[in-house]
Amino acid sequence: MKRIVVGIILFMSSVIYSQNKDKNLFNGTESFTGKKYISAETDFRISQSNNEEKKAVANYNLGNSIYRQNQPGEAKYKFLNAVEVAKTKEEKHKAFHNLGNTLMLEENYSGAVEAYKNALRNNPSDDETRYNYALAKQKLKENPPKDDKEKKKDKDKEKQDKDKKDQDKKEKEDKGKEKDKKDSDKGKEDDKKKEGDDKKGKQDGDKKEDENGNPKPSGANKQQIENLLNAVNNAEKKIQDKVNAKKVKVAPSTNEKDW
Template sequence: MKQLFIMCLALLTSMSFAQDKDKEKELQRTLETAKDYVYQGNELVDAENYINAEMEYRKAISKAPSVVAGAYNLGNSYYEKGNYEEALFRHAQAAETATSKAEKHKAYHNMGNILMKEELCQEAVEAYKNALRNNPTDDETRYNFAIAKDCAEQQKKQDQDKEEDKKDEDKEDDKNQEDKKEDDQKKDDPKDEGDQDKKDGDDQNDEGKPKDEKDNGEGDKKEDQKQNGKPKPQPGQLSPQQIKNLLEAMNNQEQKVQEKINAEKQKGVKVKTEKDW
């Protein structure tokens, strides 16, 4: 019985080992197939046949997603065509599935380059940081990191300036709104309308005759007297000189009339030669 148990256990172990070996062989064949697709894709890229290269890389990813070269090279293919969004996605996929620091470094470095193309400088800084964590000695990555950092600082300053300008515009708009609101309130306030009517009435009275003795223009008259030495005639009144001239004219006219009457009387009356007693 014991011998039978040992024989069964050995048989099961051998079968399990055989299955694992078969799986390993299948996995190996899958990886080789994926690598072949990648190789064919690389050949097509060299020939600048990016469309067919993309197809081969996609086959490699579908066959073996763990083959980093498929996603990485596909990302490069999209980059060459200017499809930065898809290129970024593929390099992020490569960085996630990569198992070595060298592979991760390349993927993050290319992600930084793509983000710089899209003018996403702060995101590019983070990508280059990840690349340097996996390979701190790469001079090109350090150089790109410095460029991205400077770009991110400039963009931050520009955003702050825009924010300040926006605040100033909002304050100006608020002030204009307040001024408009005050103007509308003045237009709608009956008291203001009454004051305006009173003001208009006062202006009209100033143009015509004064309403009372206090506002009859005496102050202006005295001021004119001080300036000219003569009283200034008011509207509707005659100056003293005009009155004097008028009286003289009336006296002259009256004298002429009287002389005419006397001449008429002399014609009808005889001249006396003797005096009456």
């Protein structure tokens, strides 16, 4: 496949003009010729800002400098600016031609076709523009632009893919949160169960033994035990009193007569 005929050519008239009035335009042209494209860009930007009379020349040359730095996307806007302020057919032809080149690199073949067509309207005899125009039409035929339905279909598919990705991410996050909650609830249940077992063990120990280590009757509280012990003690005291009373009655008399 034949390559695009780039056809980037500086305005030769600008060199003569710049020698008299625009030092930056002249210096930029010299730097561009010496392939110092960054320096050329700087001078052309200054010239673009200061020289209204030759603004089309400065924009065109600025676009060329940026293009040579492999930045066709930015250069495109400078060529568009050159087209807007161009005053002669020659200026318009060259600006449209290089605008077409940048659009070809972006694979915007329909835009490139229109740019080359406009370049030919201003200079029908330029063979490079004519060749690029034919090449752009061939590329456009091989790569027809998508209609609105196809564009909408692509956008819908992109949206569906994004929605599915977001949904999968949300489900994954929800599962993680649910697992964390289950683990937390299980931990709380285990703690409660352990606490209940400890409390039950303590209660069982309290039921089985009193403070002196004596077994406690099942279900008896402290007050009941004290009442029971008091009753037993009272009963024993009554029995002891009765025994003592009998001993007094049966004791022999120890009284003796005085002789």
